[in-house]
Amino acid sequence: MLMEDVRLREGLRACMNCGVCTGVCPSAEFYDYDPRRIVNIIQGRDDDQIEALLRSETIWYCGECMSCRPRCPRGNTPGYIIQALRTLSQRLGLFVESEKGRQQLALKRTIGQHILDKGYCITPRLVAPSQHPEQGPVWKWAVENDTDFFARLTPNYMGAGSGAVREIDRETISEIQKIFEVTGGSAFFENIEAASDAKAREMGFDGASDRYMMHTFSHNSNRH
Amino acid sequence: MKRSSWKEYQKEIADDRYYYARSCIRQNFFPGSETTFLRIMREALGKDIFDDPRHTSCTGIGYHSDIVPLDTTMAVVARQFALATEAGYENIAVSCITSFGLYTEILETWHEFPETEARARENLFKATGREFVIPKNIAHTSDLVFHNREKIEELAVRRLVDARTGEPLRIVEHIGCHYAKIFPKSGIGGSEFPYVLAGMVEQWGGSVVDYPERRHCCGFGFRNYLVQANRGFSIANSRKKLESMAPYKPDMIVANCPGCAMFLDKWQYALAEMENSTYGADGRGIPVLTYEEMAGLVLGYDPWEMGMQMHQVDVEPVLERLGVKYDPAAKFLGRAGKYIGAPGEAAVNSFSGDRIYRIRQ
Ligand code: SF4
Ligand code: SF4
Numbered sequence: 001m002l003m004e005d006v007r008l009r010e011g012l013r014a015c016m017n018c019g020v021c022t023g024v025c026p027s028a029e030f031y032d033y034d035p036r037r038i039v040n041i042i043q044g045r046d047d048d049q050i051e052a053l054l055r056s057e058t059i060w061y062c063g064e065c066m067s068c069r070p071r072c073p074r075g076n077t078p079g080y081i082i083q084a085l086r087t088l089s090q091r092l093g094l095f096v097e098s099e100k101g102r103q104q105l106a107l108k109r110t111i112g113q114h115i116l117d118k119g120y121c122i123t124p125r126l127v128a129p130s131q132h133p134e135q136g137p138v139w140k141w142a143v144e145n146d147t148d149f150f151a152r153l154t155p156n157y158m159g160a161g162s163g164a165v166r167e168i169d170r171e172t173i174s175e176i177q178k179i180f181e182v183t184g185g186s187a188f189f190e191n192i193e194a195a196s197d198a199k200a201r202e203m204g205f206d207g208a209s210d211r212y213m214m215h216t217f218s219h220n221s222n223r224h
Numbered sequence: 225m226k227r228s229s230w231k232e233y234q235k236e237i238a239d240d241r242y243y244y245a246r247s248c249i250r251q252n253f254f255p256g257s258e259t260t261f262l263r264i265m266r267e268a269l270g271k272d273i274f275d276d277p278r279h280t281s282c283t284g285i286g287y288h289s290d291i292v293p294l295d296t297t298m299a300v301v302a303r304q305f306a307l308a309t310e311a312g313y314e315n316i317a318v319s320c321i322t323s324f325g326l327y328t329e330i331l332e333t334w335h336e337f338p339e340t341e342a343r344a345r346e347n348l349f350k351a352t353g354r355e356f357v358i359p360k361n362i363a364h365t366s367d368l369v370f371h372n373r374e375k376i377e378e379l380a381v382r383r384l385v386d387a388r389t390g391e392p393l394r395i396v397e398h399i400g401c402h403y404a405k406i407f408p409k410s411g412i413g414g415s416e417f418p419y420v421l422a423g424m425v426e427q428w429g430g431s432v433v434d435y436p437e438r439r440h441c442c443g444f445g446f447r448n449y450l451v452q453a454n455r456g457f458s459i460a461n462s463r464k465k466l467e468s469m470a471p472y473k474p475d476m477i478v479a480n481c482p483g484c485a486m487f488l489d490k491w492q493y494a495l496a497e498m499e500n501s502t503y504g505a506d507g508r509g510i511p512v513l514t515y516e517e518m519a520g521l522v523l524g525y526d527p528w529e530m531g532m533q534m535h536q537v538d539v540e541p542v543l544e545r546l547g548v549k550y551d552p553a554a555k556f557l558g559r560a561g562k563y564i565g566a567p568g569e570a571a572v573n574s575f576s577g578d579r580i581y582r583i584r585q
Contacts, residue, residue, distance in 0.1 A: 006337050007294070026441045027448075029464075030457045063445025063457065064288045065401040066325075070408050070415040086290040103451045107289045111450060115292070121248040121285035131452065134459070136493040136536040137568035141556070145565070148558030153256035153531040162275040164251035164258045172278045176300065178351040185296030192291065220453040 002050065002088055008042070011080030015039045021068035021078045031224050033061040035068055035078035042081055054089040057224060060100030090192060096199035099221055105196040105208060106217035108189055116177055119168035123158075124150065235412060237371045238315035238361040242273045243308035245327075247320030248281045250482035250514075256531020257482075257516040258319055261365055264519055265317075268379055269372050274311055279304060284322035288446040298344040299351065301330050306354035314360040317368055321481035324364040325402030328410040331358065362410075364403060366480035366515050370412055370420045373427040381524035384430030387547025392431040396474040396510070397421035398465075398488060400481025401441050415439075421480055421515060428522050437468035442484040443491070462491035466503045466510070473505040476542045477512045488512045493536040496572035509537035509572040521548060528554050538573045 002008055021035045022028045028035065038058065041049045053059055062082040069077040086095070095101035111121050129140040142149050150157040154164035180186045196216075197208040205212040244262070251258050265271040283300050286292035308316060318324040334341035348354055369376070384393045399418040404411025413419030416439070422432045443461025448454045465488070469477075479485040489512040495501045496509065504510045512535060513521075520530045527548060532539045533555045543550055558564040 005294075006333055006340060010333070010336065026443065026445065026461045027457065030460050060447065063441065063443075063448045065441040065445060066405045067401060067439075067441055070405050083288075083290060087293065090290070100447075100454075103447065103453065104289075104291060106451055107286075107447060108291045111286045111289055112291045115281050115283055115286055119280040120252075121281050121283070122252050124252055127252070134455065134494045135490055137570055138534060138536045139490070141565070141567035142534060145558060148562055148564050149556075150255055151559040152557070153529075154251070154259055157255075160277075162277045164246065164255035166277065168280060169277065172280060175303065175352045176280055179299045179303065179347065180296055182351040183296040183299050183347045184293055188293050188296075189291070216451075218452045220456075 001091075002042075002084060005084035005087065007077075007080040008084040011077035011084070012039065012042060013074050013076055015043050015074060015076055018073060020071050020073060021076070024067045024071050025062075025078075026065060026067065027061045027063050031061040033058060035062070035082075038085075039076060039078050039081060042085075051094075053085060054092060054094040055097040055101075057098045057100045059085045059089060060098060060103070061224070090188065090195075093191065093195035093198075095192075096195050099219070100224070102196065102199065102216045104192050106213055108192045109213055112189055116180060117173070119173055119176055120165075123165060235363075235367070235410065236361060237363050237367050239371075240271050241313055242271070242315045242317035242363075242368070243304075243311060243313035243359075244273050244275050244279075245282070245304060245316055245318045245320070245323055246275075246279060247318075247323060247482055248285060249322070249486070250319050253486045254482055254514050254516075254531060254534060256529070256534070257514040260516040260520045260525060260530045261319070261369075263525070264376070264516070264523065265368065268523055269375060273317060274308075274313055276307055276311065278307055282320070282323040282326055284320065284326045285446065285450070287326065288322065289450060290447070295343060295347065297326065298330055298333075298340065299347040301327060302344045302348040302356055303352060303354060305359060306348065306352070306356035308359060309356045310354070314357070316359045316362045317365050318362065319365050319482075321364065321400030321402050321483070324362070324410075325406045327362050328407050331362070332407060334358075364411075364420075364480065366403075366420050367412060369515055369519050370423050373424050376519055376522060377427055380428065380522045382522060382546055382548070384425060384428045384518070384522065384546070386545050388545075392429055393475040393542075393545060394433050394473060395425045395430045396433045396435070396438075396469050396472075396477040397425060398442060398477055398479040398481075398484050399439075400479065400484050403480060421478055424515060424518065425478070428518075433469065433472045433474050435469045435472050437465045440465050440468075442479075442481070442487045444483045444487055449487070458487065459491045459494060462487050463495060463501075466492065466495070469510075470503040474510055475545060477510055478515055478518050479512065480515050482514070485512050485514050489535050489537050493570050493572045496570065500571070502572060504541075506541065508541070508574070511535065511537050511539045511542045513539065513542070521546060526550070528557075536570060536572065
């Protein structure tokens with residue numbers, strides 16, 4: 001199943017374990033994370049080790065910056081391999097076995113749902129100042145006064161027509177939703193919900209409620 | 225490698241007639257920059273660029289958060305190509321770095337694995353009845369400003385120099401990772417010596433700061449910022465860059481990725497609040513500009529009409545050095561000059577003698 005992913009075929013030729021990818025990797029600096037090791041496990045094709053990866057925290061550390069890609073002397077892309085592993089981990093429902101993996105529910109319900117509802121990954125009100133203290137007082141002020149302030153910079157703010165942060169028409173939104181249905185994007189979302197719900201119950205939550213979602217969004221065990 | 229090695233990575237950039245692909249991140253955090261880009265293209269350069277109300281997110285942030293499968297992303301991008309085809313445009317001007325990287329990656333994947341293109345065409349047709357022709361040219365919007373940098377210089381009302389001394393401004397350029405790290409040949413100068421912003425800075429009289437962590441990621445890392453519990457990754461990487469550039473005393477940072485421009489700005493705010501660290505030579509933050517704003521200042525556009533008040537680190541020090549005349553009272557006005565109050569204060573903008581230049585050496 002893993003080898004069916006074009007990103008894996010594109011991202012992996014023979015790795016010589018030189019560690020250059022790890023040397024440039026921003027995640028390796030911050031987390032207990034070593035892309036060289038991941039590439040080596042995948043090229044070893046050991047099913048048990050790969051399954052352990054799919055359940056692990058490790059595959060969720062990468063930032064997908066792709067800094068590793070131009071530097072690898074063998075033309076590998078550890079970041080692509082990570083993408084393939086994360087996709088499979090979610091398809092098999094194994095992502096809920098790690099703290100960082102469980103966060104996929106929060107990403108699905110924020111960014112994912114916003115694409116389906118609004119046609120954009122984010123709009124100003126999604127970046128709510130209460131959840132984003134790091135955005136600072138200027139952003140807080142801009143969002144709280146959005147209809148007055150954004151409209152100074154973009155004439156159709158949340159309105160019909162063209163321009164930045166406009167409202168996207170219903171027909172376009174329904175095309176995007178149809179694309180998600182036809183291509184398996186919606187099924188992928190449902191799968192994230194179902195596996196999260198089962199795990200939430202196992203963890204003593206009342207299913208994949210907002211409370212569980214917020215837990216995945218904000219909890220950090222600091223064991224990374 | 226010689227500094228001129230950027231010339232080996234020359235890419236083809238179409239000269240006119242573009243379909244404009246907006247960016248979720250840029251329009252959200254810097255709506256005025258997108259407005260300014262269109263103004264530069266249309267008013268200053270006389271180009272035809274189509275701003276389509278039916279355009280949507282490419283799903284890129286969702287794709288790189290691994291919640292949107294590749295087939296879905298390919299079909300959404302295929303829809304954008306179809307909209308361009310239907311409108312009669314063969315060139316795409318992409319505002320977002322994530323989208324730009326994704327478009328180039330998808331075209332490359334379709335080329336290498338033709339069955340993925342066939343599937344995208346089939347999915348798109350099934351979902352929307354649309355069909356598309358592969359675009360002739362895909363450029364990031366910073367490529368287009370770079371491409372027209374000489375013409376912009378001819379129209380310039382000022383250069384990127386200190387208005388009092390004539391000294392060039394010291395400018396840190398930050399290139400979004402997905403601009404050229406995915407496909408070095410897709411970016412001017414490639415991934416090691418990207419020249420897209422440095423070319424603008426040098427053309428308009430500024431000087432480019434070289435510093436050790438110049439190519440390090442800004443720290444977005446998708447899920448590493450989007451999920452609250454992971455934001456330590458993001459701020460730590462921004463700090464690594466800021467600490468590396470601070471000894472060179474830059475006057476400003478300019479970025480071609482909207483996310484990078486936002487993070488390098490907002491994390492300076494957070495670092496000042498959390499650790500009392502600031503990185504500018506005067507004890508305050510280093511202003512961070514988008515390249516649209518930098519070009520707009522060169523062309524004499526009003527900073528507040530371009531939305532430069534949206535940066536958390538005050539941009540006034542740069543405006544003053546450049547000799548830009550601006551109205552301080554107009555900074556935080558709303559539409560049609562309406563008074564809507566002003567944001568709260570922030571340590572990153574308050575200059576105090578005892579807190580000056582506290583960076584870890
Ligand atoms: S840089 Fe390439 S060859 Fe070296 S360890 Fe990483 S993946 Fe393997
Ligand atoms: S893509 Fe992932 S593995 Fe590669 S350098 Fe970036 S964070 Fe590291």
